[in-house]
Amino acid sequence: MTAMTEVKQPNFLLMKRVWIAIALPIVIFYFLGMKGLVQLALIWIFVSIMLLMFAYKKFRIKKWNASTKDHFGETDGIWSHEFGPTAMKLDEKRGLIHLKEENKQKTYPFSAIKEWRYNLSTTRERAGIDKELDRTHDFRESGFYIAVDDIQYPEWRVMFFPKQGDFNSQEGIRDTELQLKRWMHIFEKVINKG
Incomplete structure (x- = not known):
């Protein structure tokens, strides 16, 4: 389905x-x-x-x-995620990945993908006398990163946002983490299969 x-x-x-x-x-x-x-x-x-x-x-x-758009194509072989100015689309049957970040976009064969990882930056140091750690989500550094064999664009960042809560809540951080782990699993399943 x-x-x-x-x-x-x-x-x-x-x-x-x-x-x-x-x-x-x-x-x-x-x-x-x-x-x-x-x-x-x-x-x-x-x-x-x-x-x-x-x-x-x-x-x-x-x-x-509500702005996150995910398509999990277990039957049609199309897997996609879109949020803000970023998107990724895996076409399992054709062995292609389409990436979009801000005003650039490009399509690569699966063989051009070198690695993928995610970063969920949730701890920042507060400025001030106490300099305590702040358990909030740093949106600018977080996302799903895909390294490709491309001199001009060697790494792409796809943004994620919680579907529940916000970046400053434990619920939002956990929701984002689950989304990112889901995509790690999809990449392992789809890319390693090809």
Whole structure:
């Protein structure tokens, strides 16, 4: 069975915090009239702005969670992952891998693949007096790396994002780790088979 996993994109206007931010001045106007609305303006404007800011942050995370597109082709032999400006597609039947990173893309035969690995950078040193370790995911360094026999582009990085949670949560770090390990297994199965 061919499996395509894609999550439904969130809608900012359907988020609870957005509706509360919109409803707050309406409720104040309904119970206290225009005078009450004006008198409490600083409070409800501040609260509404905070609600909208938190809603937008949550919306962005949900949007990124839903932006990963995976195709696991156990029957058709096409395996692909896409997130942001990066993608990889393994065509098992033709023995080809197509890679995309930012504004460059190229197709290689499986024989050009030298190695693959992943990096899940989850520990950074905080600046300051204490210099303690911060258990957050460093998005800029994390990803699935594929080394190929190409002088111009010897290594490609494919980005991953948690499908649940975010990079600053244990749930998000674990989800990303499982995705990366899944792709290690796929590469071992597909590339080593050919």
